[in-house]
Amino acid sequence: MNYYNELIEYMKTIRPVSTHSHFLTDEIFGGGYCLKTVLQQSYNQDLWCGVKLDDTLESRKNYFNLLKNRNCFKWLEKALQQIYHLDVPLREDTYELFDQAVRSLYRNGPKKHLELLNKYTGYSRIILDAYWNPGDDNGHPDIFAKAFRIDSFFAGIDTQMKDHDGNNCRNLYHEVFDDFDSFFESMYRIIKQQVQGGASALKCAISYERGLNVEQVKESEARTRFQKLPQNRSAADIKVFQDYVFQEACQIAAQLDIPMQIHTGLGRLHRSNAILLQPVIEANPDTKFVLFHGSYPWMDDILGLVEKYPNNVFPDLVWLPLISCEASVRFLSELIEVTNSHSICWGDDTWTPEESFGALLAVRHVLATVLSEKIQTGYLSKRDALEIVSNILCDNAARIYKL
Numbered sequence: 401m402n403y404y405n406e407l408i409e410y411m412k413t414i415r416p417v418s419t420h421s422h423f424l425t426d427e428i429f430g431g432g433y434c435l436k437t438v439l440q441q442s443y444n445q446d447l448w449c450g451v452k453l454d455d456t457l458e459s460r461k462n463y464f465n466l467l468k469n470r471n472c473f474k475w476l477e478k479a480l481q482q483i484y485h486l487d488v489p490l491r492e493d494t495y496e497l498f499d500q501a502v503r504s505l506y507r508n509g510p511k512k513h514l515e516l517l518n519k520y521t522g523y524s525r526i527i528l529d530a531y532w533n534p535g536d537d538n539g540h541p542d543i544f545a546k547a548f549r550i551d552s553f554f555a556g557i558d559t560q561m562k563d564h565d566g567n568n569c570r571n572l573y574h575e576v577f578d579d580f581d582s583f584f585e586s587m588y589r590i591i592k593q594q595v596q597g598g599a600s601a602l603k604c605a606i607s608y609e610r611g612l613n614v615e616q617v618k619e620s621e622a623r624t625r626f627q628k629l630p631q632n633r634s635a636a637d638i639k640v641f642q643d644y645v646f647q648e649a650c651q652i653a654a655q656l657d658i659p660m661q662i663h664t665g666l667g668r669l670h671r672s673n674a675i676l677l678q679p680v681i682e683a684n685p686d687t688k689f690v691l692f693h694g695s696y697p698w699m700d701d702i703l704g705l706v707e708k709y710p711n712n713v714f715p716d717l718v719w720l721p722l723i724s725c726e727a728s729v730r731f732l733s734e735l736i737e738v739t740n741s742h743s744i745c746w747g748d749d750t751w752t753p754e755e756s757f758g759a760l761l762a763v764r765h766v767l768a769t770v771l772s773e774k775i776q777t778g779y780l781s782k783r784d785a786l787e788i789v790s791n792i793l794c795d796n797a798a799r800i801y802k803l
């Protein structure tokens with residue numbers, strides 16, 4: 401058996417921790433759950449891949465023609481083939497076959513989604529980012545640890561503003577946000593309550609809305625902008641306030657000793673590259689910055705940051721193996737060489753058990769590819785390679801998030 405296969409077999413014995421998931425609530429997996437739901441609640445939906453899918457043969461043909469070679473489609477297809485024991489490609493002519501298989505499995509009981517998740521991924525814990533209800537655990541605290549999304553505070557300067565999930569802290573929380581001091585007291589109190597209530601991470605996805613170029617802002621500057629009348633506030637005023645919110649969040653994270661997960665790379669793309677965070681990382685040495693998605697396509701940004709800030713920058717491969725296995729292999733291979741082995745984690749970043757299993761298959765492939773090559777060239781012993789596997793798939797996350 402070659403090292404690649406040996407590593408894959410070893411990984412099947414591990415109960416991984418996923419550091420980031422959007423696993424949907426139970427009611428989505430009820431009666432109407434079908435193949436179309438699986439595809440549309442995945443990275444193969446229109447929003448991400450730009451291809452609509454309706455129920456006509458023509459639409460299905462077009463959909464699979466355009467998507468069949470994409471990495472995110474391939475791993476979902478592999479997962480569906482394994483889960484539903486179908487040894488054929490997923491295309492328009494096999495659509496009904498897969499659809500019937502999905503429908504009949506979910507008809508067998510209300511907990512099928514959780515059973516599938518457990519059977520095929522074996523996760524010991526999943527950190528859930530329920531952006532539809534920040535800090536929620538979908539009613540399953542045994543499997544889901546909570547990430548608390550802080551984006552709604554960035555919209556808090558204005559009653560009319562909303563974050564990209566449609567939230568404003570003023571609507572979500574019954575606290576006082578009307579004057580500058582009470583705003584930040586409220587923010588602190590809310591985050592502290594979440595941490596005391598079991599949140600394992602703070603999550604910031606602000607780069608879907610604005611750049612990560614967070615400047616150091618004095619309290620007096622932020623206060624002045626906050627106190628302006630809404631009609632007199634410019635985009636620059638809002639940025640100053642948000643930069644200050646970001647700084648405050650970093651300090652609260654340090655104070656409460658909770659990691660701050662930050663979306664970098666793909667999405668809005670403009671100014672989402674991780675190196676823009678350097679000033680804020682530099683200014684907050686006690687904050688644990690978990691940088692998501694390899695800052696794809698600017699992976700070099702993270703390679704530089706982990707090398708320079710080995711104790712407070714934590715690279716997370718989350719989502720990356722679904723975006724591109726080639727990119728993940730390149731990134732991980734270098735990452736192992738420039739960072740300490742305590743820091744790398746992985747998360748599936750998906751909505752359904754089918755795609756979550758696909759994401760796990762993808763990261764196993766990436767790990768086996770990188771590590772088998774490093775064993776073959778003599779860079780790693782087999783023993784050290786196995787240790788890296790368990791570090792990345794579970795041990796690092798368990799330690800960093802205190803799971």
Ligand SMILES: [Zn+2]
Pocket residue numbers: 420421422529749
């Ligand atoms: Zn995500």
